[in-house]
Amino acid sequence: MSLVSSSRGSAHPLTPAEFPDPDQDIGPEAGARQSAVLAGGCFWCVEAVYRQLDGVLDVVSGYAGDSAATADYQTVCSGTTNHAEVVRIDFDARKISFGTLLKVFFSVAHDPTQLNRQGNDVGRQYRSAVFYANEAQRVVAERYIARLDAAKVYPDKIVTTLEKLDAFHPAEAYHQDYAARHPTQPYIAAVAAPKVEKLRRYYADRLK
Template sequence: MAVLAGGCFWCVEAVYKQLDGVSSVRSGYAGGTAETADYQTVCGGTTDHAEVVEVRYDPAKIGFGQILKAFFSIAHDPTQLDRQGPDVGRQYRSAIFYTTEGQKRVADSYIAQLDRAKVFDRPIVTEVAPLERFYEAETYHQDYAARNPLNPYILFNARPKVEKVRKHFADRLKGAASRS
């Protein structure tokens, strides 16, 4: 399982739903100090939670490294501090909430490699922190992009990311093996 924060969870969820080996993606909240989290309080800025996605995957089909590759190359811009595109606030920060020390090592190493290679023009601001607790988001947030494909926010923010993942991860998409 991977728990990632990269701006609005609708967009990040839409990216990971495309990938083969990903069995489920749930939108939620993590990384805050309050004992509970819901959309209203998280967006109110009083809990310090981030909008996140919980990605469950089969490591025999897709590894944590590939999950991170999609995260850093498509799902969000890791150089934006406390914002992604039109969404501004700490709840939209870039973060990896690790569940094992192995995930922490891989995440730290991946970020260091990107920094050394100067992949981005600005410094990466992605936080790497332990997952304390995941709070599932409200039902209406789950699978939002798929259920609301004509929503203007989805058209301008999530759809380009889905198209990019389909182009750059064509061999890793659900059903790709059956098409070859």
């Protein structure tokens, strides 16, 4: 992650709380414990956001999109793989839904209109993507992206890709819960902290 990376992207006219809800969702009947794998740039920042939410059981930073043999930080950062930095969010579907996680993803966690980058973090490893585990997740995400584009919540078109999850590869131990363990690190203070602050402001009723 670049220390000069900026969280500034395409401004949207709606506050996060005013974002439309998904018009389709996945309930707990599909299982009380569910998982979502999302890519939104630096996994430190995305992980920091989701750890705040009530109903989230665990968040693990990792890689998805390519082989286990190339799932290490140095190789992924080289830009020579198809991996993206991702987070796997394990959640209690009786308390929070896949659709709600997507709403936070698009309204707070990252800028989904930036192609293969977030701020000054550039490369396909920083792309915006939903790695769907099943057809239900794919449909919910596809419909929600279409709804957000139709509502013009961003001035630019959403470029988030929908990619089938073949495997999730946990990142190295030192990446896990990085923002909480290094709150004064310049990148965390400049990029992750404002996202967490935005979440706490607009989703206060969803916090742990």
